[in-house]
Amino acid sequence: MGLLSILIFVPLLFALMILLLPKKYSQSYKYFTVAVAVIQLAITAYLYYQFKTGTAFTGVNQLDSYQFKEYLPWIRLDVGKFGALQIDYLLGVDGFSIPLLFLSALVMLIAALSSWEIKENHKGYFSLMMLLNTAIMGVFCALDIFLFYVFYELMLLPLYFLIGIWGGVRREYAAIKFFLYTLLGSVFMLLVIAGLYFSVIDPVTGNHTFDMVHMMNPQNYVPDGIFSFLAHQDILGIPARLLGFIVVFIAFAIKVPIVPFHTWLPDAHVEAPTPISIILAGILLKVGGYGIIRIAYSIFPDVALNLSFYIGLLGVVSILYGAMVALAQTDLKRLIAYSSVSHMGFVLLGLASLTSEGISGAMMQMISHGFLSVMLFFIVGVIYNRVHDRYIYNFRGLATHMPIYTGFVMVAFFASLGLPGFSAFIAEAFSLIGAFNSESINGLIPRWMAILGSFGILLGAAYLLWTLQRMFFGQLRVKEESWLIKLKDLNAREILTLVPLAFFAILLGVMPSLVFNIINSSVNQFILLFT
Amino acid sequence: MDSIINISNQMVLILAFLLICAPLISFFFSLIFKRFASLIAITAISISFIAAIILFIKVWFSKTLHFSIPWIAFNNFDIRLGFLFNDLTVLMLLLITLIALLVHIYSVEYIRKDKLKPRYFAYLSLFCFSMLSLVLADNLFLIYIFWELVGFSSYLLIGFWFTKEKAVSANKKAFIMNRLGDLGFLAGIMIMLSHFHTLDIDALFGSGNLIASSFTSNGMWVSPFNMMPDYWLTIAGLCFFAGAAAKSAQFPLHTWLPDAMEGPTAVSSLIHAATMVAAGVFLLVRIAPLFNESVLIIIASIGVFTAFMAATIALTQNDIKRVLAFSTISQLGFMMLAIGVGDEASAIFHLVTHAFFKCLLFLGAGIIIHELHHLKEKHQLQFDEQDMTFMGGLFKSMPITAIVFIIAAMALSGLPFTSGYLSKDAILISVFEWADVKGGVFWIFPIIVSLTSWLTTFYIFRVVFKVFFGDFRLPQLLEADHHQFKIHEANVWLKYPVMVLAVFCVTFVFSFQPFSLEASWLFNELAPQQHVGGIYHILVPIYINILSLGLLLITYLAYARNKFSFGLEQTWIFKFSYKQWYFNEIYDAAIVKPTLLKAKAYYWFDKNVIDGLVNSSATAIIHISSLANWFDVYIIDGLVNGVASVVERLNIWFRNVQNGKVQHYIVWMLLIMITFFIYLMIF
Amino acid sequence: MISLQHFLFIAAVLFCLGIYAVITRKNAIQVLIGIELMINASILNLVAFAKYDVINNNGQLFALFVIVLAAASVAVGLVIILNFFKRVKTIDPNKANSLRG
Incomplete structure (x- = not known):
């Protein structure tokens, strides 16, 4: 039982405890949740601290150089002439997963702290949240693609109920839309996983295997396998590997989300209760980005290389389109949801460049967006909890009424519009630099994409500053007089929640090498896949 | 020439740290210890000022110093944190800390009654930190970071009175317009990084370094690392210029600066007149070797156009701060023009002198606004305290303010025995010489620039005569008793900073020979080889100044004596100018x-x-x-x-x-x- | 000359009339009359066809038998009707449904 397993199953244990505890203790559930999150944060911080870098610890397609590895044979089924079915409980982390693990633990803590607003059915809510926690940690640790898929699908179930039961007015619509949309992507991915399974053998045992690390190595493919590098098989007249990549890419693109697969996001975010919005924006979107790196790009590097132009283009379109739509929003939460679309576009653009600075920038953007979107959604939650309204035009001049709150809003807004000194600036700058350098280094995406993408930063400033001006500055005026009493400034718990986020956003903005150094060797190894 | 005091390089490093950290610490401490905010901020900037003096003495006249530590590293490039000391750096440090110190002292009185005073000083400290770091930064990426941070602190300060609707839309506009320029800057950084694999200014632009070793041939721009089509060289130049144009309020990104006057006047004087807006000029001087011929011509054209346009607008404005804002834009246009014609030394020289006299003009205007505001509050009146139509005849009630304001106005018009005379004529001479070499259509530049120079004299003395001479018009316009409204001279907090600044508007600070540019110690160090005599050196100052004096007389008669009026108020030309060429619309x-x-x-x-x-x-x-x-x-x-x-x-x-x-x-x-x-x- | 066809036609008409009466009448007496008509139609046929058997005169003989039987059956029928009437106070045959399942 390694640390990763503890990390994954502690929440499950607590979920069981919550289920077993009598209802009269229901006020204590939230403290359990916070306790779990604190434990996890401590574990991930320890892992992060212990994480070794260098050429011997690259990860990616080197199974030996993953760290904190855990291996247990899970399912061994003799299926006659197909050999033995080999599904393993295989966990491990490399430079791509370790920062995301830490981020997840932190976001879960914030989500737990913001769950104070949940008023009904504590038992169901907190146990589902613990289940979700397990699934999230599992996704980032799993190295067996089957295990990954199990965790990946396991995330959907609690989310569906969490949105559908504790959500806003149109919660059923949003929950079903979210669930079906994501499921649609992942169901087809299952077919690709099956295809991969029959194409890849474990070089040691000779069995077919679900081990993703083996799937990244062209030597492990059987010569006539459907996804073999050499066989050039076709499915419906499309090269099999191309189709496989596209299917997997779309499955994760829905999660990221990338235009035009993004429309579930505003609905889900708007309808979800604040802690769930936080988890959605802070972690779920990163699962998409992580999946693209870990599965789509790593297993199908040849196809990814050929499609770089289009992937970069999708990234640029997401950046500009998301920002433009955000500019037209009047609902604060929806505005932030669309800004997420815009910001996640940088991830794709940086990734498509396949340069070390671009990919590092993309990773940084995922982490930074994790902190900042959580902060933004929490900020919306503060107002919504107090007056149950988020319509931008209903507020004005809040700066005089809620000065501390406005201070945090300004930090969050300026951090997300890419002010230097905050992590988002470093992330966006290096994504763009990577995209720009790409033409000189590997010729994958043209320079104009980087220039065009940088306009997203400008639009980001436009919509955030407009909101700031509209809601927080000017003479104090709100829709109803009674709101003025309800709109109290932040309490200690809320300040406690926001401070670490702001702290990390600044820390990574000032010392980005905290992340860059950790991921650097993995990024370099990752780039080697494409040469 | 050896440095005058002997301190080790390590000492220099410590001083530089002290220089930038003092305002940063003050930023936080002002917010925490609210009662002592002004004291903390002034102490911090004083420390910076003393450090700047020592650094100036150490580095001026000696070789470039460069310190850096690793920050971010990638496969093919790394970005370091570092300080770069050369003449330009220490000159700017001294300038910024001196002016900032004076403005801090001035602000104590100016902002005394505001309940957000701690926040004001915190923002001011943040600005000082960013601006000083910008100047000290040794690579383009760091410059970009602090470039945006000064923009941010300017945003905070423009919107300092955040309940004022106009102020908050002005700061949004300023930030977004600056962002637009920053995109250019960022694109420029991407081009440089992609092409040279470094952003270190010393490595890129130092003598015999990377820029020098790159060349264009056969339509390709070749560096030791890379090849690109040669249009990227032009694009890179234009991108950086876009960044500089936004910060320095050059056409077409100039419309934010007049709106930025919604901030406190002390802020306008420090940020939007003396220091931050000059950052664009500073940047272009730092990276000047990058520009090729076509970029330089574009810079010169935009500079001269902006100078002329802003001057024509300044002619008709009634808001005193707005006149000064357009005057700033116009003067920055002069500096850009100087860079465009390849005379960076004059640009920097003018930057320095302009910083002093423009800061003084703003602070002077601030005193008037401050006193009028008091009057307004005391008597519960309704009028715009920045509108010059309510002023007039203030010389009698506030003689010191009037005198320093007039000195600054003279410096702005470039009249003899003022600092402006040297620096402005340096630019004019360069433009004439440049046009002489280029010939043909390029003679438009000196013509327009001379015209602009006269317009400058006209509009600034229009302000002087409208405000300080004639009769006090406020009682007349409000139909009140004349003796009821007493305007007082400024108190010590306001008075001494402007008097110090006035000293720096006089020629003798910069040169002991009032008519010789070459004798100026500052100019000499910046450009030892340039301006070795020539016909223009004698003719240009004479012809500019004689006409200026003539215009001075005309404005005196028109605005102080009301002998005649131009009667142009109803014409389209007036409206065109008054509406600021309709750019906002x-x-x-x-x-x-x-x-x-x-x-x-x-x-x-x-x-x-x-x-x-x-x-x-x-x-x-x-x-x-x-x-x-x-x-x-x-x-x-x-x-x-x-x-x-x-x-x-x-x-x-x-x-x-x-x-x-x-x-x-x-x-x-x-x-x-x-x-x-x-x-x-x-x- | 009266041919065989004439007799057959008359007999058929009589028969049809008889059957019509049997089906449609709501009165058992009339139904009985219809039956008589039908019997007589058949008698007429027997007599008419007897022309072809002049030696034995079987047709005539049968006709006599039928007349006797008809008289007997009418007697029986009338008795049944009488008893029926006594029992249910009607002579409508459709009402005689006490045997219906």
Whole structure:
């Protein structure tokens, strides 16, 4: 039982405890949740601290150089002439997963702290949240693609109920839309996983295997396998590997989300209760980005290389389109949801460049967006909890009424519009630099994409500053007089929640090498896949 | 020449740290210890000022110093944190800390009654930190970071009175317009990084370094690392210029600066006149070796156009701060022009002198506004304290302010014995010489620039005479008793900073020979080889200044004595100038509104087309499934039910046969027999 | 000359009338009359066809038998009707449904 397993199953244990505890203790559930999150944060911080870098610890397609590895044979089924079915409980982390693990633990803590607003059915809510926690940690640790898929699908179930039961007015619509949309992507991915399974053998045992690390190595493919590098098989007249990549890419693109697969996001975010919005924006979107790196790009590097132009283009379109739509929003939460679309576009653009600075920038953007979107959604939650309204035009001049709150809003807004000194600036700058350098280094995406993408930063400033001006500055005026009493400034718990986020956003903005150094060797190894 | 005091390089490093950290610490401490905010901020900037003096003495006249530590490293490049000390750096440090110190002292009185005073000093400290770091930064990436941070602190300070509607839309506009320029800067950084794999200024632009070793041939721009089509060289230059143009309020990104006057006047003087807006000029001077011929011509053209345009606008404005704002834009245009004609030394020289006299002009205006504001509050009046139509004759009540203001105005017009005389004529001479070399159509530049120079004299003395001479118009306009409104001289907090600044507007600070540019210690160090005599050195100052003096007389008669008026108020030229060439209206109609419309259109598209596609595919699936349901209910299940119902029908039918009625039976018998017979007959 | 067809036609008409009466009448007496008509129609046929058996005169003989039997059956029928009437106070044959299941 390694640390990763503890990390994954502690929440499950607590979920069981919550289920077993009598209802009269229901006020204590939230403290359990916070306790779990604190434990996890401590574990991930320890892992992060212990994480070794260098050429011997690259990860990616080197199974030996993953760290904190855990291996247990899970399912061994003799299926006659197909050999033995080999599904393993295989966990491990490399430079791509370790920062995301830490981020997840932190976001879960914030989500737990913001769950104070949940008023009904504590038992169901907190146990589902613990289940979700397990699934999230599992996704980032799993190295067996089957295990990954199990965790990946396991995330959907609690989310569906969490949105559908504790959500806003149109919660059923949003929950079903979210669930079906994501499921649609992942169901087809299952077919690709099956295809991969029959194409890849474990070089040691000779069995077919679900081990993703083996799937990244062209030597492990059987010569006539459907996804073999050499066989050039076709499915419906499309090269099999191309189709496989596209299917997997779309499955994760829905999660990221990338235009035009993004429309579930505003609905889900708007309808979800604040802690769930936080988890959605802070972690779920990163699962998409992580999946693209870990599965789509790593297993199908040849196809990814050929499609770089289009992937970069999708990234640029997401950046500009998301920002433009955000500019037209009047609902604060929806505005932030669309800004997420815009910001996640940088991830794709940086990734498509396949340069070390671009990919590092993309990773940084995922982490930074994790902190900042959580902060933004929490900020919306503060107002919504107090007056149950988020319509931008209903507020004005809040700066005089809620000065501390406005201070945090300004930090969050300026951090997300890419002010230097905050992590988002470093992330966006290096994504763009990577995209720009790409033409000189590997010729994958043209320079104009980087220039065009940088306009997203400008639009980001436009919509955030407009909101700031509209809601927080000017003479104090709100829709109803009674709101003025309800709109109290932040309490200690809320300040406690926001401070670490702001702290990390600044820390990574000032010392980005905290992340860059950790991921650097993995990024370099990752780039080697494409040469 | 060796440095005057001997301190080690390590000491320099420590001093530099002290220099930038003092304001940063002050930023936090001012917010925490609110009661002592002004004290903390002034102490911090004083420390910076002393450090700047020591650094200046150490570095001036000696070689470049460069310190750096690793920060971010990638495969093919790394970005370091570091300090770069050269003449330009220490000169700017000294300038900024001196002016900032004076403005801090001035602000104590100016902002005394405001309950957000701690925040004001915190923001001011943040600005000082960013600006000093910007100057000290050793690579373009760091410059960019602090470039944006000064923009941010300017945003905070413009919107300091955040309940004022105009202030908050002005700071938004300033930030977004600066962002637009910053995109150019960022693009420039990307080009440099991609091409040279470093952003270190010393490595890139130092003598005999990377820029020097790159060249263009056969349509390609070649560096030791890379090759690009040569248009990227031009693009890189233009990108950096875009960044500089936004920060220095050059056409077409100049409209934010007049709006930025919504901030406190002390802020306007420090940030929007003396230091931050000069950062654009500073940047261009730092990277000057990058520019090729076409970029330089573009810079010169934009500079001269901006100078002229802003001067024409300044002619008609009634808001005193607005006149000064356009004057700033115009003077920055002069500096840009100087860079465009390849005379960076004059640009920097003018930057320095301009910083002093423009800061002084603003602070002077600030005193007047401050006193009028007091009057307004005391007597519960309703008028705009920045409007010059309410002023006049203030010389008598505030002589010191008037005198320093007039000194600054003279410096701005470039009259002899002022610092402006040296620096402005340096630019004019360079432009004349440049046009002489280029010939032909390039003579437009000196013509326009001379014209602008005279316009400058006109508009600034228009202000001087309207404000300080003639009669005090406020009582007349408000129809009140003249003696009721007493304007007082500024108190010590306001008075001494402006007096110090006034000293720096005099020639003798910069040169002991009032008519010789070359004798200036500052100019000499910056450009030892340039300006070695020539016909223009004698002719240009004479012809500019004689006409200026003539204009001075005209303005005196027109505005102080009211001997005549120009009577142009109703003409389109006046309106064109008064409305600031309609730039705000044009931008609003051509850029802002279409963008917002486009945003709405995109949202519509998103909601109805993309999401509509998702929803309609959901609806389509629902329809298909209800079709399947119908098929299931009526066809498949219908078949089963149909058999049953047929049997049931038959059952009912046959049951009716045996109804116990004899006659029915007979009919049946008959029918069957007939059927039988018919059957027999047919077959 | 009266041919066989004329007799057959008359007999058929009589028979049809008889059957019509049997089916439609609501009165048992009339039904009985209808039956008589039908019997007589058959008698007429027997007599008419007897022309072809001049030696044995079987047709005539049968006709006599039928007349006797008809008289007997009418007697029986009338008795039944009488008893029926006594029992249910009607002579409508359709009402005689007490045997109906």
